[in-house]
Amino acid sequence: MLEAKTFESIRQLDGISERTMTEHYKLYEGYVKKFNEISEKLLTADLDAANPSYSEVRSLKTEYSFALNGVKNHEIYFGHLGGDGAVPSGRLSEQLTKDFGSFEKWQLEMKATAMAARGWAWLVWDKDLQKLVNVAGDTQSTYLVWNCLPLVALDVYEHAYFIDHGIMRRDYIDAFFKNLNWSIIEKAFNTAIK
């Protein structure tokens, strides 16, 4: 059984309201609840009836990925918000420069990825390519690439910004960057490259 974590970032942020953060956290709790429900139902599902058109096993298996990634995505999201947006230094900064040309160029590509996505934009460390890459997602569980560790998770579902910014997703994305805690992201990167 998973339990919802608590996050210091569920409060008024710079450009993201307490109402948005509080409502958004409730959605995260919903993913935790649904993941537990799916895990429980898998224990008693009719395995003989499994079928790719429709079956209980199919529903549970597809939504397992959706719900669990919903949990993981939001834990990264809430976990690295609440900072002052100060630009990273050290090993991560060097790798961003190596793979994108500069921090600013990475940020421009990440913003474009977030504008092009229907759900998420992630900065990931690809362990096979040994490279930082921005990846777009249309749901909680697409389009992930194997052996990649997400370091930055930018939620661009409308629930993340509509209360504060209406359809102005770009303004929300700017606010997201202002509130990032890069020390947490650097720590995740240093663990990822070990």
Ligand SMILES: [Fe+2]
């Ligand atoms: Fe979300």
